[in-house]
Amino acid sequence: MNRRLLPVLVLTMAAIPATAAARDQVAAMTLPEKVGQMVVSYVYGADATTVSAADATANEAMFGAGVTTPAQAVARFHLGGVIYFTWSRNLTNPPQIAALSNGLQRAAVADTGIPLQISTDQEGGTVNRIGAPLAISPGNMAIGATFDPRTAYDAAKVSGTELRALGINVTHAPVVDVNTNPRNAADGVRAFSDRTAHVATFGVAAERGYHAAGIGTTAKHFPGLGDTTVNTDNGVAVTDETRAQIMRTHVPPFRAVIAAGADSIMAAHIVAPSLDPTGVPASLSRPIITGLLRDQLHFNGVVVTDALEAAALEDYTDEQVILGAVKAGVDQLLMPRSVPGAIQILLDAVERGEISEARIDQSVRRILKTKKTISPYVPEPPVVGTPAAVATMNEIAARSITKLRGADLPLRPTQKVLVTGWGASTTTNLATALGATRFYTGSPSDDLITQAVAAAQQHDVTVVLTSNAWADPTQVKLVQALLATGKPIIPVAVNTPYDLATYPTAKNFVAAYGYQPPTVAALAAVLQGKAQATGRLPVTIEGLYPYGARGR
Incomplete structure (x- = not known):
């Protein structure tokens, strides 16, 4: 198939100094265009201009009558960014994604002359929006288990290069939270470690890897979600740690990635009373965003909120959320509950003098600075999933598997093996790799447990x-x-290794930290004795194994 580069219809802002480019652009923009740059939204559809009836209906419900396509949404509201999701039917296959990206860029360039930020959550591991044929990272905790920061750099460079080939110019990664709470429902294996220095070192390596790939980054979730038990997508997360504890444990990785050139920082919806006694979420807190992140850590890049649709904000009105975030010092509003509503709230606030246009300009200049190197269009079809890229991810996964106990390992070729437990596809894939029988249980009922036990008794x-x-x-x-x-x-x-604490008498235990294809293949090789388990625990399993442990 012929690879062609679509013609660039606008001079990229890299051609002139960043500050001058941003200043000149802002001066020429209308207020609605400026406010639109501050909004990052999802859109429905696999194509920029041609969508199904269902997607047209979904877009109209979200953006208003007459806005049926992604391109129309970008142009109507002068959107600064679009975020891709599978559920909004943006991510079908690499050629489709690249074509969608190019179509959205055409709409943005025709509207304002400013390239569009196109982003997605491609952290690797459990948060992975696009699968094969891309080369998939085993995830942060698996990378952390290698105890080699070069693996974080390599994984980020491969992932960033492939995303860029699809026209995705910003990844919402790396996660630099320090997973100090084993019962953390927000981070877990999304974190590199439970040690501050480990997370900072690996976070910086990942930051540099993404930059080497030419893609923007979003370090998250400031000021750190590692001590919480609630995922802010599902409810209110509160940390009771003191300011000194937060500054000592959770803030240093953010300080490190800022020094490494982080493009943007995502503000969490976590409530941290020791940082802001008013009890508002960090994303709406001026003491946290301006006082700590801007003034104390000297970050002058883009601050983006976590998703504003999150359950953590459900007790706040749209006006409280939008104005609270901007007054706090936020630049980008990610996934507001209503795009037209969010934009109107800001326009009205400027009109009545509650927020100055100069404050809007400040955010827009930061946003435009991050776009200075964006070339709007990418070649079609994209090249992803190369043998070299896949090999890199496979090697990282192979180095991550951690065997803490192995009384009955390796498996012998003559043994009848049963694979059971969690994960419909994971149990299938592992059983296939091992040549074993598979009996999936998920979160089992008593009847399924009885059946699994009966099956186990028929196997070696x-x-x-x-x-x-x-x-x-x-x-x-x-x-x-x-x-x-x-x-x-x-x-x-196949998620966090803390599970061992719930069955501490087991004579065998292996931590895989994930279930992506490279990890399943590496796990099978270790179980069969075809490879050594060289990974080490990047976290502590309280009362059983310390940070850095591995079995013999």
Whole structure:
């Protein structure tokens, strides 16, 4: 297929100094155009200008009558950014994604002459919006388990290069939260480690890898979600740590990535009373965003909110959210509950003098500075999933698998092996790789546990997969019932390794930190004795294994 580069219809802002470019652009913009630059929204559809009836209806419901296509949404509201999701039907396959990106850029350039920020959450591991044929990162905690920061750089460079080929010019990564709470429902394996220095070192390496790929970054979630138990997507997260604890443990990784040139920082919706006694979420807090991030850490890049649709903000009105964020010092509003409403709220606030146009200009200049190197269009079809890229991710995954206990490992070719437990596709993929029988249970009922035990008794050895079993008593009950058979049972945590604390007497335990294809292949190789488990625990399993531990 012929690769062609679409003609660039606008001079990229890289051609003139960043500050001058931003100043000149802002001076020429209308207020609605400026406010539009501050909004990053999702859109429905796989094509910029041609959509299904369902997508047209969804776009009209979101953006208003007459806005049926992604391109129309970009042009009508002068959007500064679009974020891609599978559920909004933006991500079907690489050629489609690249074509959608080019179509959206055409709409943005025709409207304002300013390239569009196109982003997605491609962290690797459990938060991975685009799968094969891209080369998929095993995820942050798996990378952290290698104890080699070069793996963070390599994974970020590969991932960033592939995203850029698709026309995605910003990744909402890296996560630089320090996962100090084992019961953290927000981070877990999304974090590199529970140690501040480890996270800072790997976060900087990832930042540099993305930059080497030519893609923008979004370090998150400031001032740190590592001590919480609630995911702000689902509810209110509060940290009771003192200011000194937060500054000592959670802030240093952000300081490090800022020094490494972080393009933007995502403000979390976490409530941190020791940083702001008013109890407002960090994303709406002037003491946290301006006082700490801007003034104390000297960050003058773009501050973007976490998703404004999050349940953590459901007790706040749209006006409280939008004006609160901007007054706090935020530049970009990610996924506001109503795009037309958010824009009108800001326009009205400027009209009545509650927010000055100079304050809007300040954010727009920061945003335009991050766009100074964006060349709007990418070649079609894109080149992704090259053998070299896939090999890089496979090697990282192979170095991450951590065997803490292995009394019954490796598996022998003559053994009848059963794979059971969590993950419909994961159990299937691992069973296929091992040539084993598969019996999927998920979060099992008592009847499924009985069936799994019966199946285990008909096999020589059982590999049981768990995923955050510490939060799911049914998974723990399954493992304990299997252990009670007296047969060789090999628990494998395919999420956080803290699961071992829920069945501490197990004679075998392997931490995989994820379930992406490279990880499953690496896990199978370790279980079969075809590869050594060289990974080390990047976190502490309280009372059992310290940070840095590995089995013998």
